Amino acid sequence: MRVLFVTPECAPLTKTGGLGDVSAALPAALRALGHDVRVLLPGYREVLEGTAPGRSLAGLARMGHDARILESGAFFVLDCPRLYRREGGPYQDAAGEDWPDNALRFGLLSKAAALLATSWRADILHCNDWPTALAPVFLHFAAGEKPASMMTVHNLAFQGNFDWDWAERLGVPAEARRMEGVEFHGRMSFLKGGLAYADAITTVSPTYAREIQAAELGFGMDGLLRHRAGALTGILNGIDTDDWDPARDGRIAANYDSSSLEKKSLNKAALQRRLKLEPRADVPLLGVVSRLTHQKGVDLIAAAADELAAAPAQLAVLGAGARDQEQMLFALTSRFPGRIAVKIGFDEDLAHLIEAGADLFLMPSRFEPCGLNQMYSQRYGTPPVAHATGGLSDTIADGETGFLFERADSAALAAAVRRALALWREQPRWRALQRAGMARDFGWSAPAHRYAELYARLAMDRPARIP
Numbered sequence: 463m464r465v466l467f468v469t470p471e472c473a474p475l476t477k478t479g480g481l482g483d484v485s486a487a488l489p490a491a492l493r494a495l496g497h498d499v500r501v502l503l504p505g506y507r508e509v510l511e512g513t514a515p516g517r518s519l520a521g522l523a524r525m526g527h528d529a530r531i532l533e534s535g536a537f538f539v540l541d542c543p544r545l546y547r548r549e550g551g552p553y554q555d556a557a558g559e560d561w562p563d564n565a566l567r568f569g570l571l572s573k574a575a576a577l578l579a580t581s582w583r584a585d586i587l588h589c590n591d592w593p594t595a596l597a598p599v600f601l602h603f604a605a606g607e608k609p610a611s612m613m614t615v616h617n618l619a620f621q622g623n624f625d626w627d628w629a630e631r632l633g634v635p636a637e638a639r640r641m642e643g644v645e646f647h648g649r650m651s652f653l654k655g656g657l658a659y660a661d662a663i664t665t666v667s668p669t670y671a672r673e674i675q676a677a678e679l680g681f682g683m684d685g686l687l688r689h690r691a692g693a694l695t696g697i698l699n700g701i702d703t704d705d706w707d708p709a710r711d712g713r714i715a716a717n718y719d720s721s722s723l724e725k726k727s728l729n730k731a732a733l734q735r736r737l738k739l740e741p742r743a744d745v746p747l748l749g750v751v752s753r754l755t756h757q758k759g760v761d762l763i764a765a766a767a768d769e770l771a772a773a774p775a776q777l778a779v780l781g782a783g784a785r786d787q788e789q790m791l792f793a794l795t796s797r798f799p800g801r802i803a804v805k806i807g808f809d810e811d812l813a814h815l816i817e818a819g820a821d822l823f824l825m826p827s828r829f830e831p832c833g834l835n836q837m838y839s840q841r842y843g844t845p846p847v848a849h850a851t852g853g854l855s856d857t858i859a860d861g862e863t864g865f866l867f868e869r870a871d872s873a874a875l876a877a878a879v880r881r882a883l884a885l886w887r888e889q890p891r892w893r894a895l896q897r898a899g900m901a902r903d904f905g906w907s908a909p910a911h912r913y914a915e916l917y918a919r920l921a922m923d924r925p926a927r928i929p
Contacts, residue, residue, distance in 0.1 A: 466584040468502040468575040470593035475512040491910035505541035565624040569632035572596035584609040592622030595656030602659040603635040610920035613660035622652030663694045666832035667853035671696030699832040700906035713814035720900045733819030737803035747776045749820025754783030759826030765872035777802045817842045840899030863899035
């Protein structure tokens with residue numbers, strides 16, 4: 463099948479989180495199954511620099527912008543210098559503020575996706591998160607033969623809600639400008655449009671697919687999702703098992719596998735040296751690699767810090783995010799020198815070393831659509847301690863490959879850590895727990911097959927193509 467995979471980010475060209483990793487790995491896994499999958503990206507500066515010069519495929523003059531689509535290998539790039547070649551990230555400027563014209567930037571991406579999906583004669587238009595979610599709307603109202611559309615929700619909390627006048631400015635069809643379409647509490651919602659008009663909806667874990675149909679995690683769209691429950695499927699993300707393999711990882715101090723777990727201690731010592739933690743093998747080291755936001759439960763870790771330090775345990779944190787969350791964690795380093803270390807920013811080498819060097823990995827997310835680090839952790843023999851939500855529930859076997867806690871509060875987190883440390887002190891049982899996690903298959907092969915099966919069902923509902 464021919465699949466147009468449209469996304470606002472794709473590693474290693476541009477990445478702010480898990481979506482960037484998925485947008486690289488899933489198309490590659492689908493190509494390995496024999497499908498022709500092309501990725502459509504905005505022409506950010508780093509995307510243009512990271513792809514081979516491409517030929518201009520089609521103009522978009524009718525959209526009123528100096529834009530063109532370039533074809534470069536497995537990529538289509540929407541080149542519009544005025545909108546995408548800027549200093550900063552995909553969604554925000556260098557100061558961390560949302561670009562004020564994001565509605566235009568991603569409205570153009572969505573319209574280009576719908577146009578390209580028909581002109582390239584795709585079988586499936588696969589859209590990812592709110593920046594692409596108007597594409598199923600435009601496609602639904604397009605004339606002539608067209609592909610099936612799929613909308614994947616990576617995080618329902620991010621919806622792309624803008625002032626209502628953007629609906630007309632972006633050319634959203636009048637029939638879609640109503641409560642059953644893009645209207646959401648008096649504003650225009652990209653994501654609501656995608657959820658309403660896509661032929662299929664997926665999200666990134668089975669548990670999250672159930673959770674978002676209830677008010678607590680539905681973010682105002684649970685009613686629509688319940689209405690479309692028959693079109694909604696939860697497919698668990700995978701991980702890059704080549705990049706995340708302790709036996710071959712070139713970013714860590716010492717390679718190891720399930721038969722040589724004693725070498726893990728060399729990574730722990732290297733991590734302690736790197737972060738200026740006390741060089742103690744007899745004290746458990748807890749690792750965190752995360753966006754530092756309320757969703758990720760950073761405040762729960764800070765609230766439990768006294769108890770964790772008294773356990774005794776060390777804590778190594780890597781991440782960036784909300785300024786108040788960063789400051790909350792950084793203040794702990796003064797209170798617990800040599801026992802708590804915090805590195806603000808993103809460092810791929812250090813992220814790998816934390817996975818390899820920590821004894822336990824903390825993920826107290828209030829909600830987690832899928833999560834990747836809990837899978838990395840199990841693969842590295844670093845059992846995760848996580849809140850039982852979303853993909854964390856789907857990927858961690860409590861007491862067998864990691865530890866889950868039910869309430870998103872610091873007391874429950876601390877209790878789960880105590881339970882884990884009790885087992886850590888019993889080395890034979892701890893080794894069995896580590897090996898059970900390392901034996902699990904979190905690769906992309908199984909998820910890619912699930913997507914391919916869903917694509918096939920959707921394509922069967924479309925008229926046969928005329929050669």
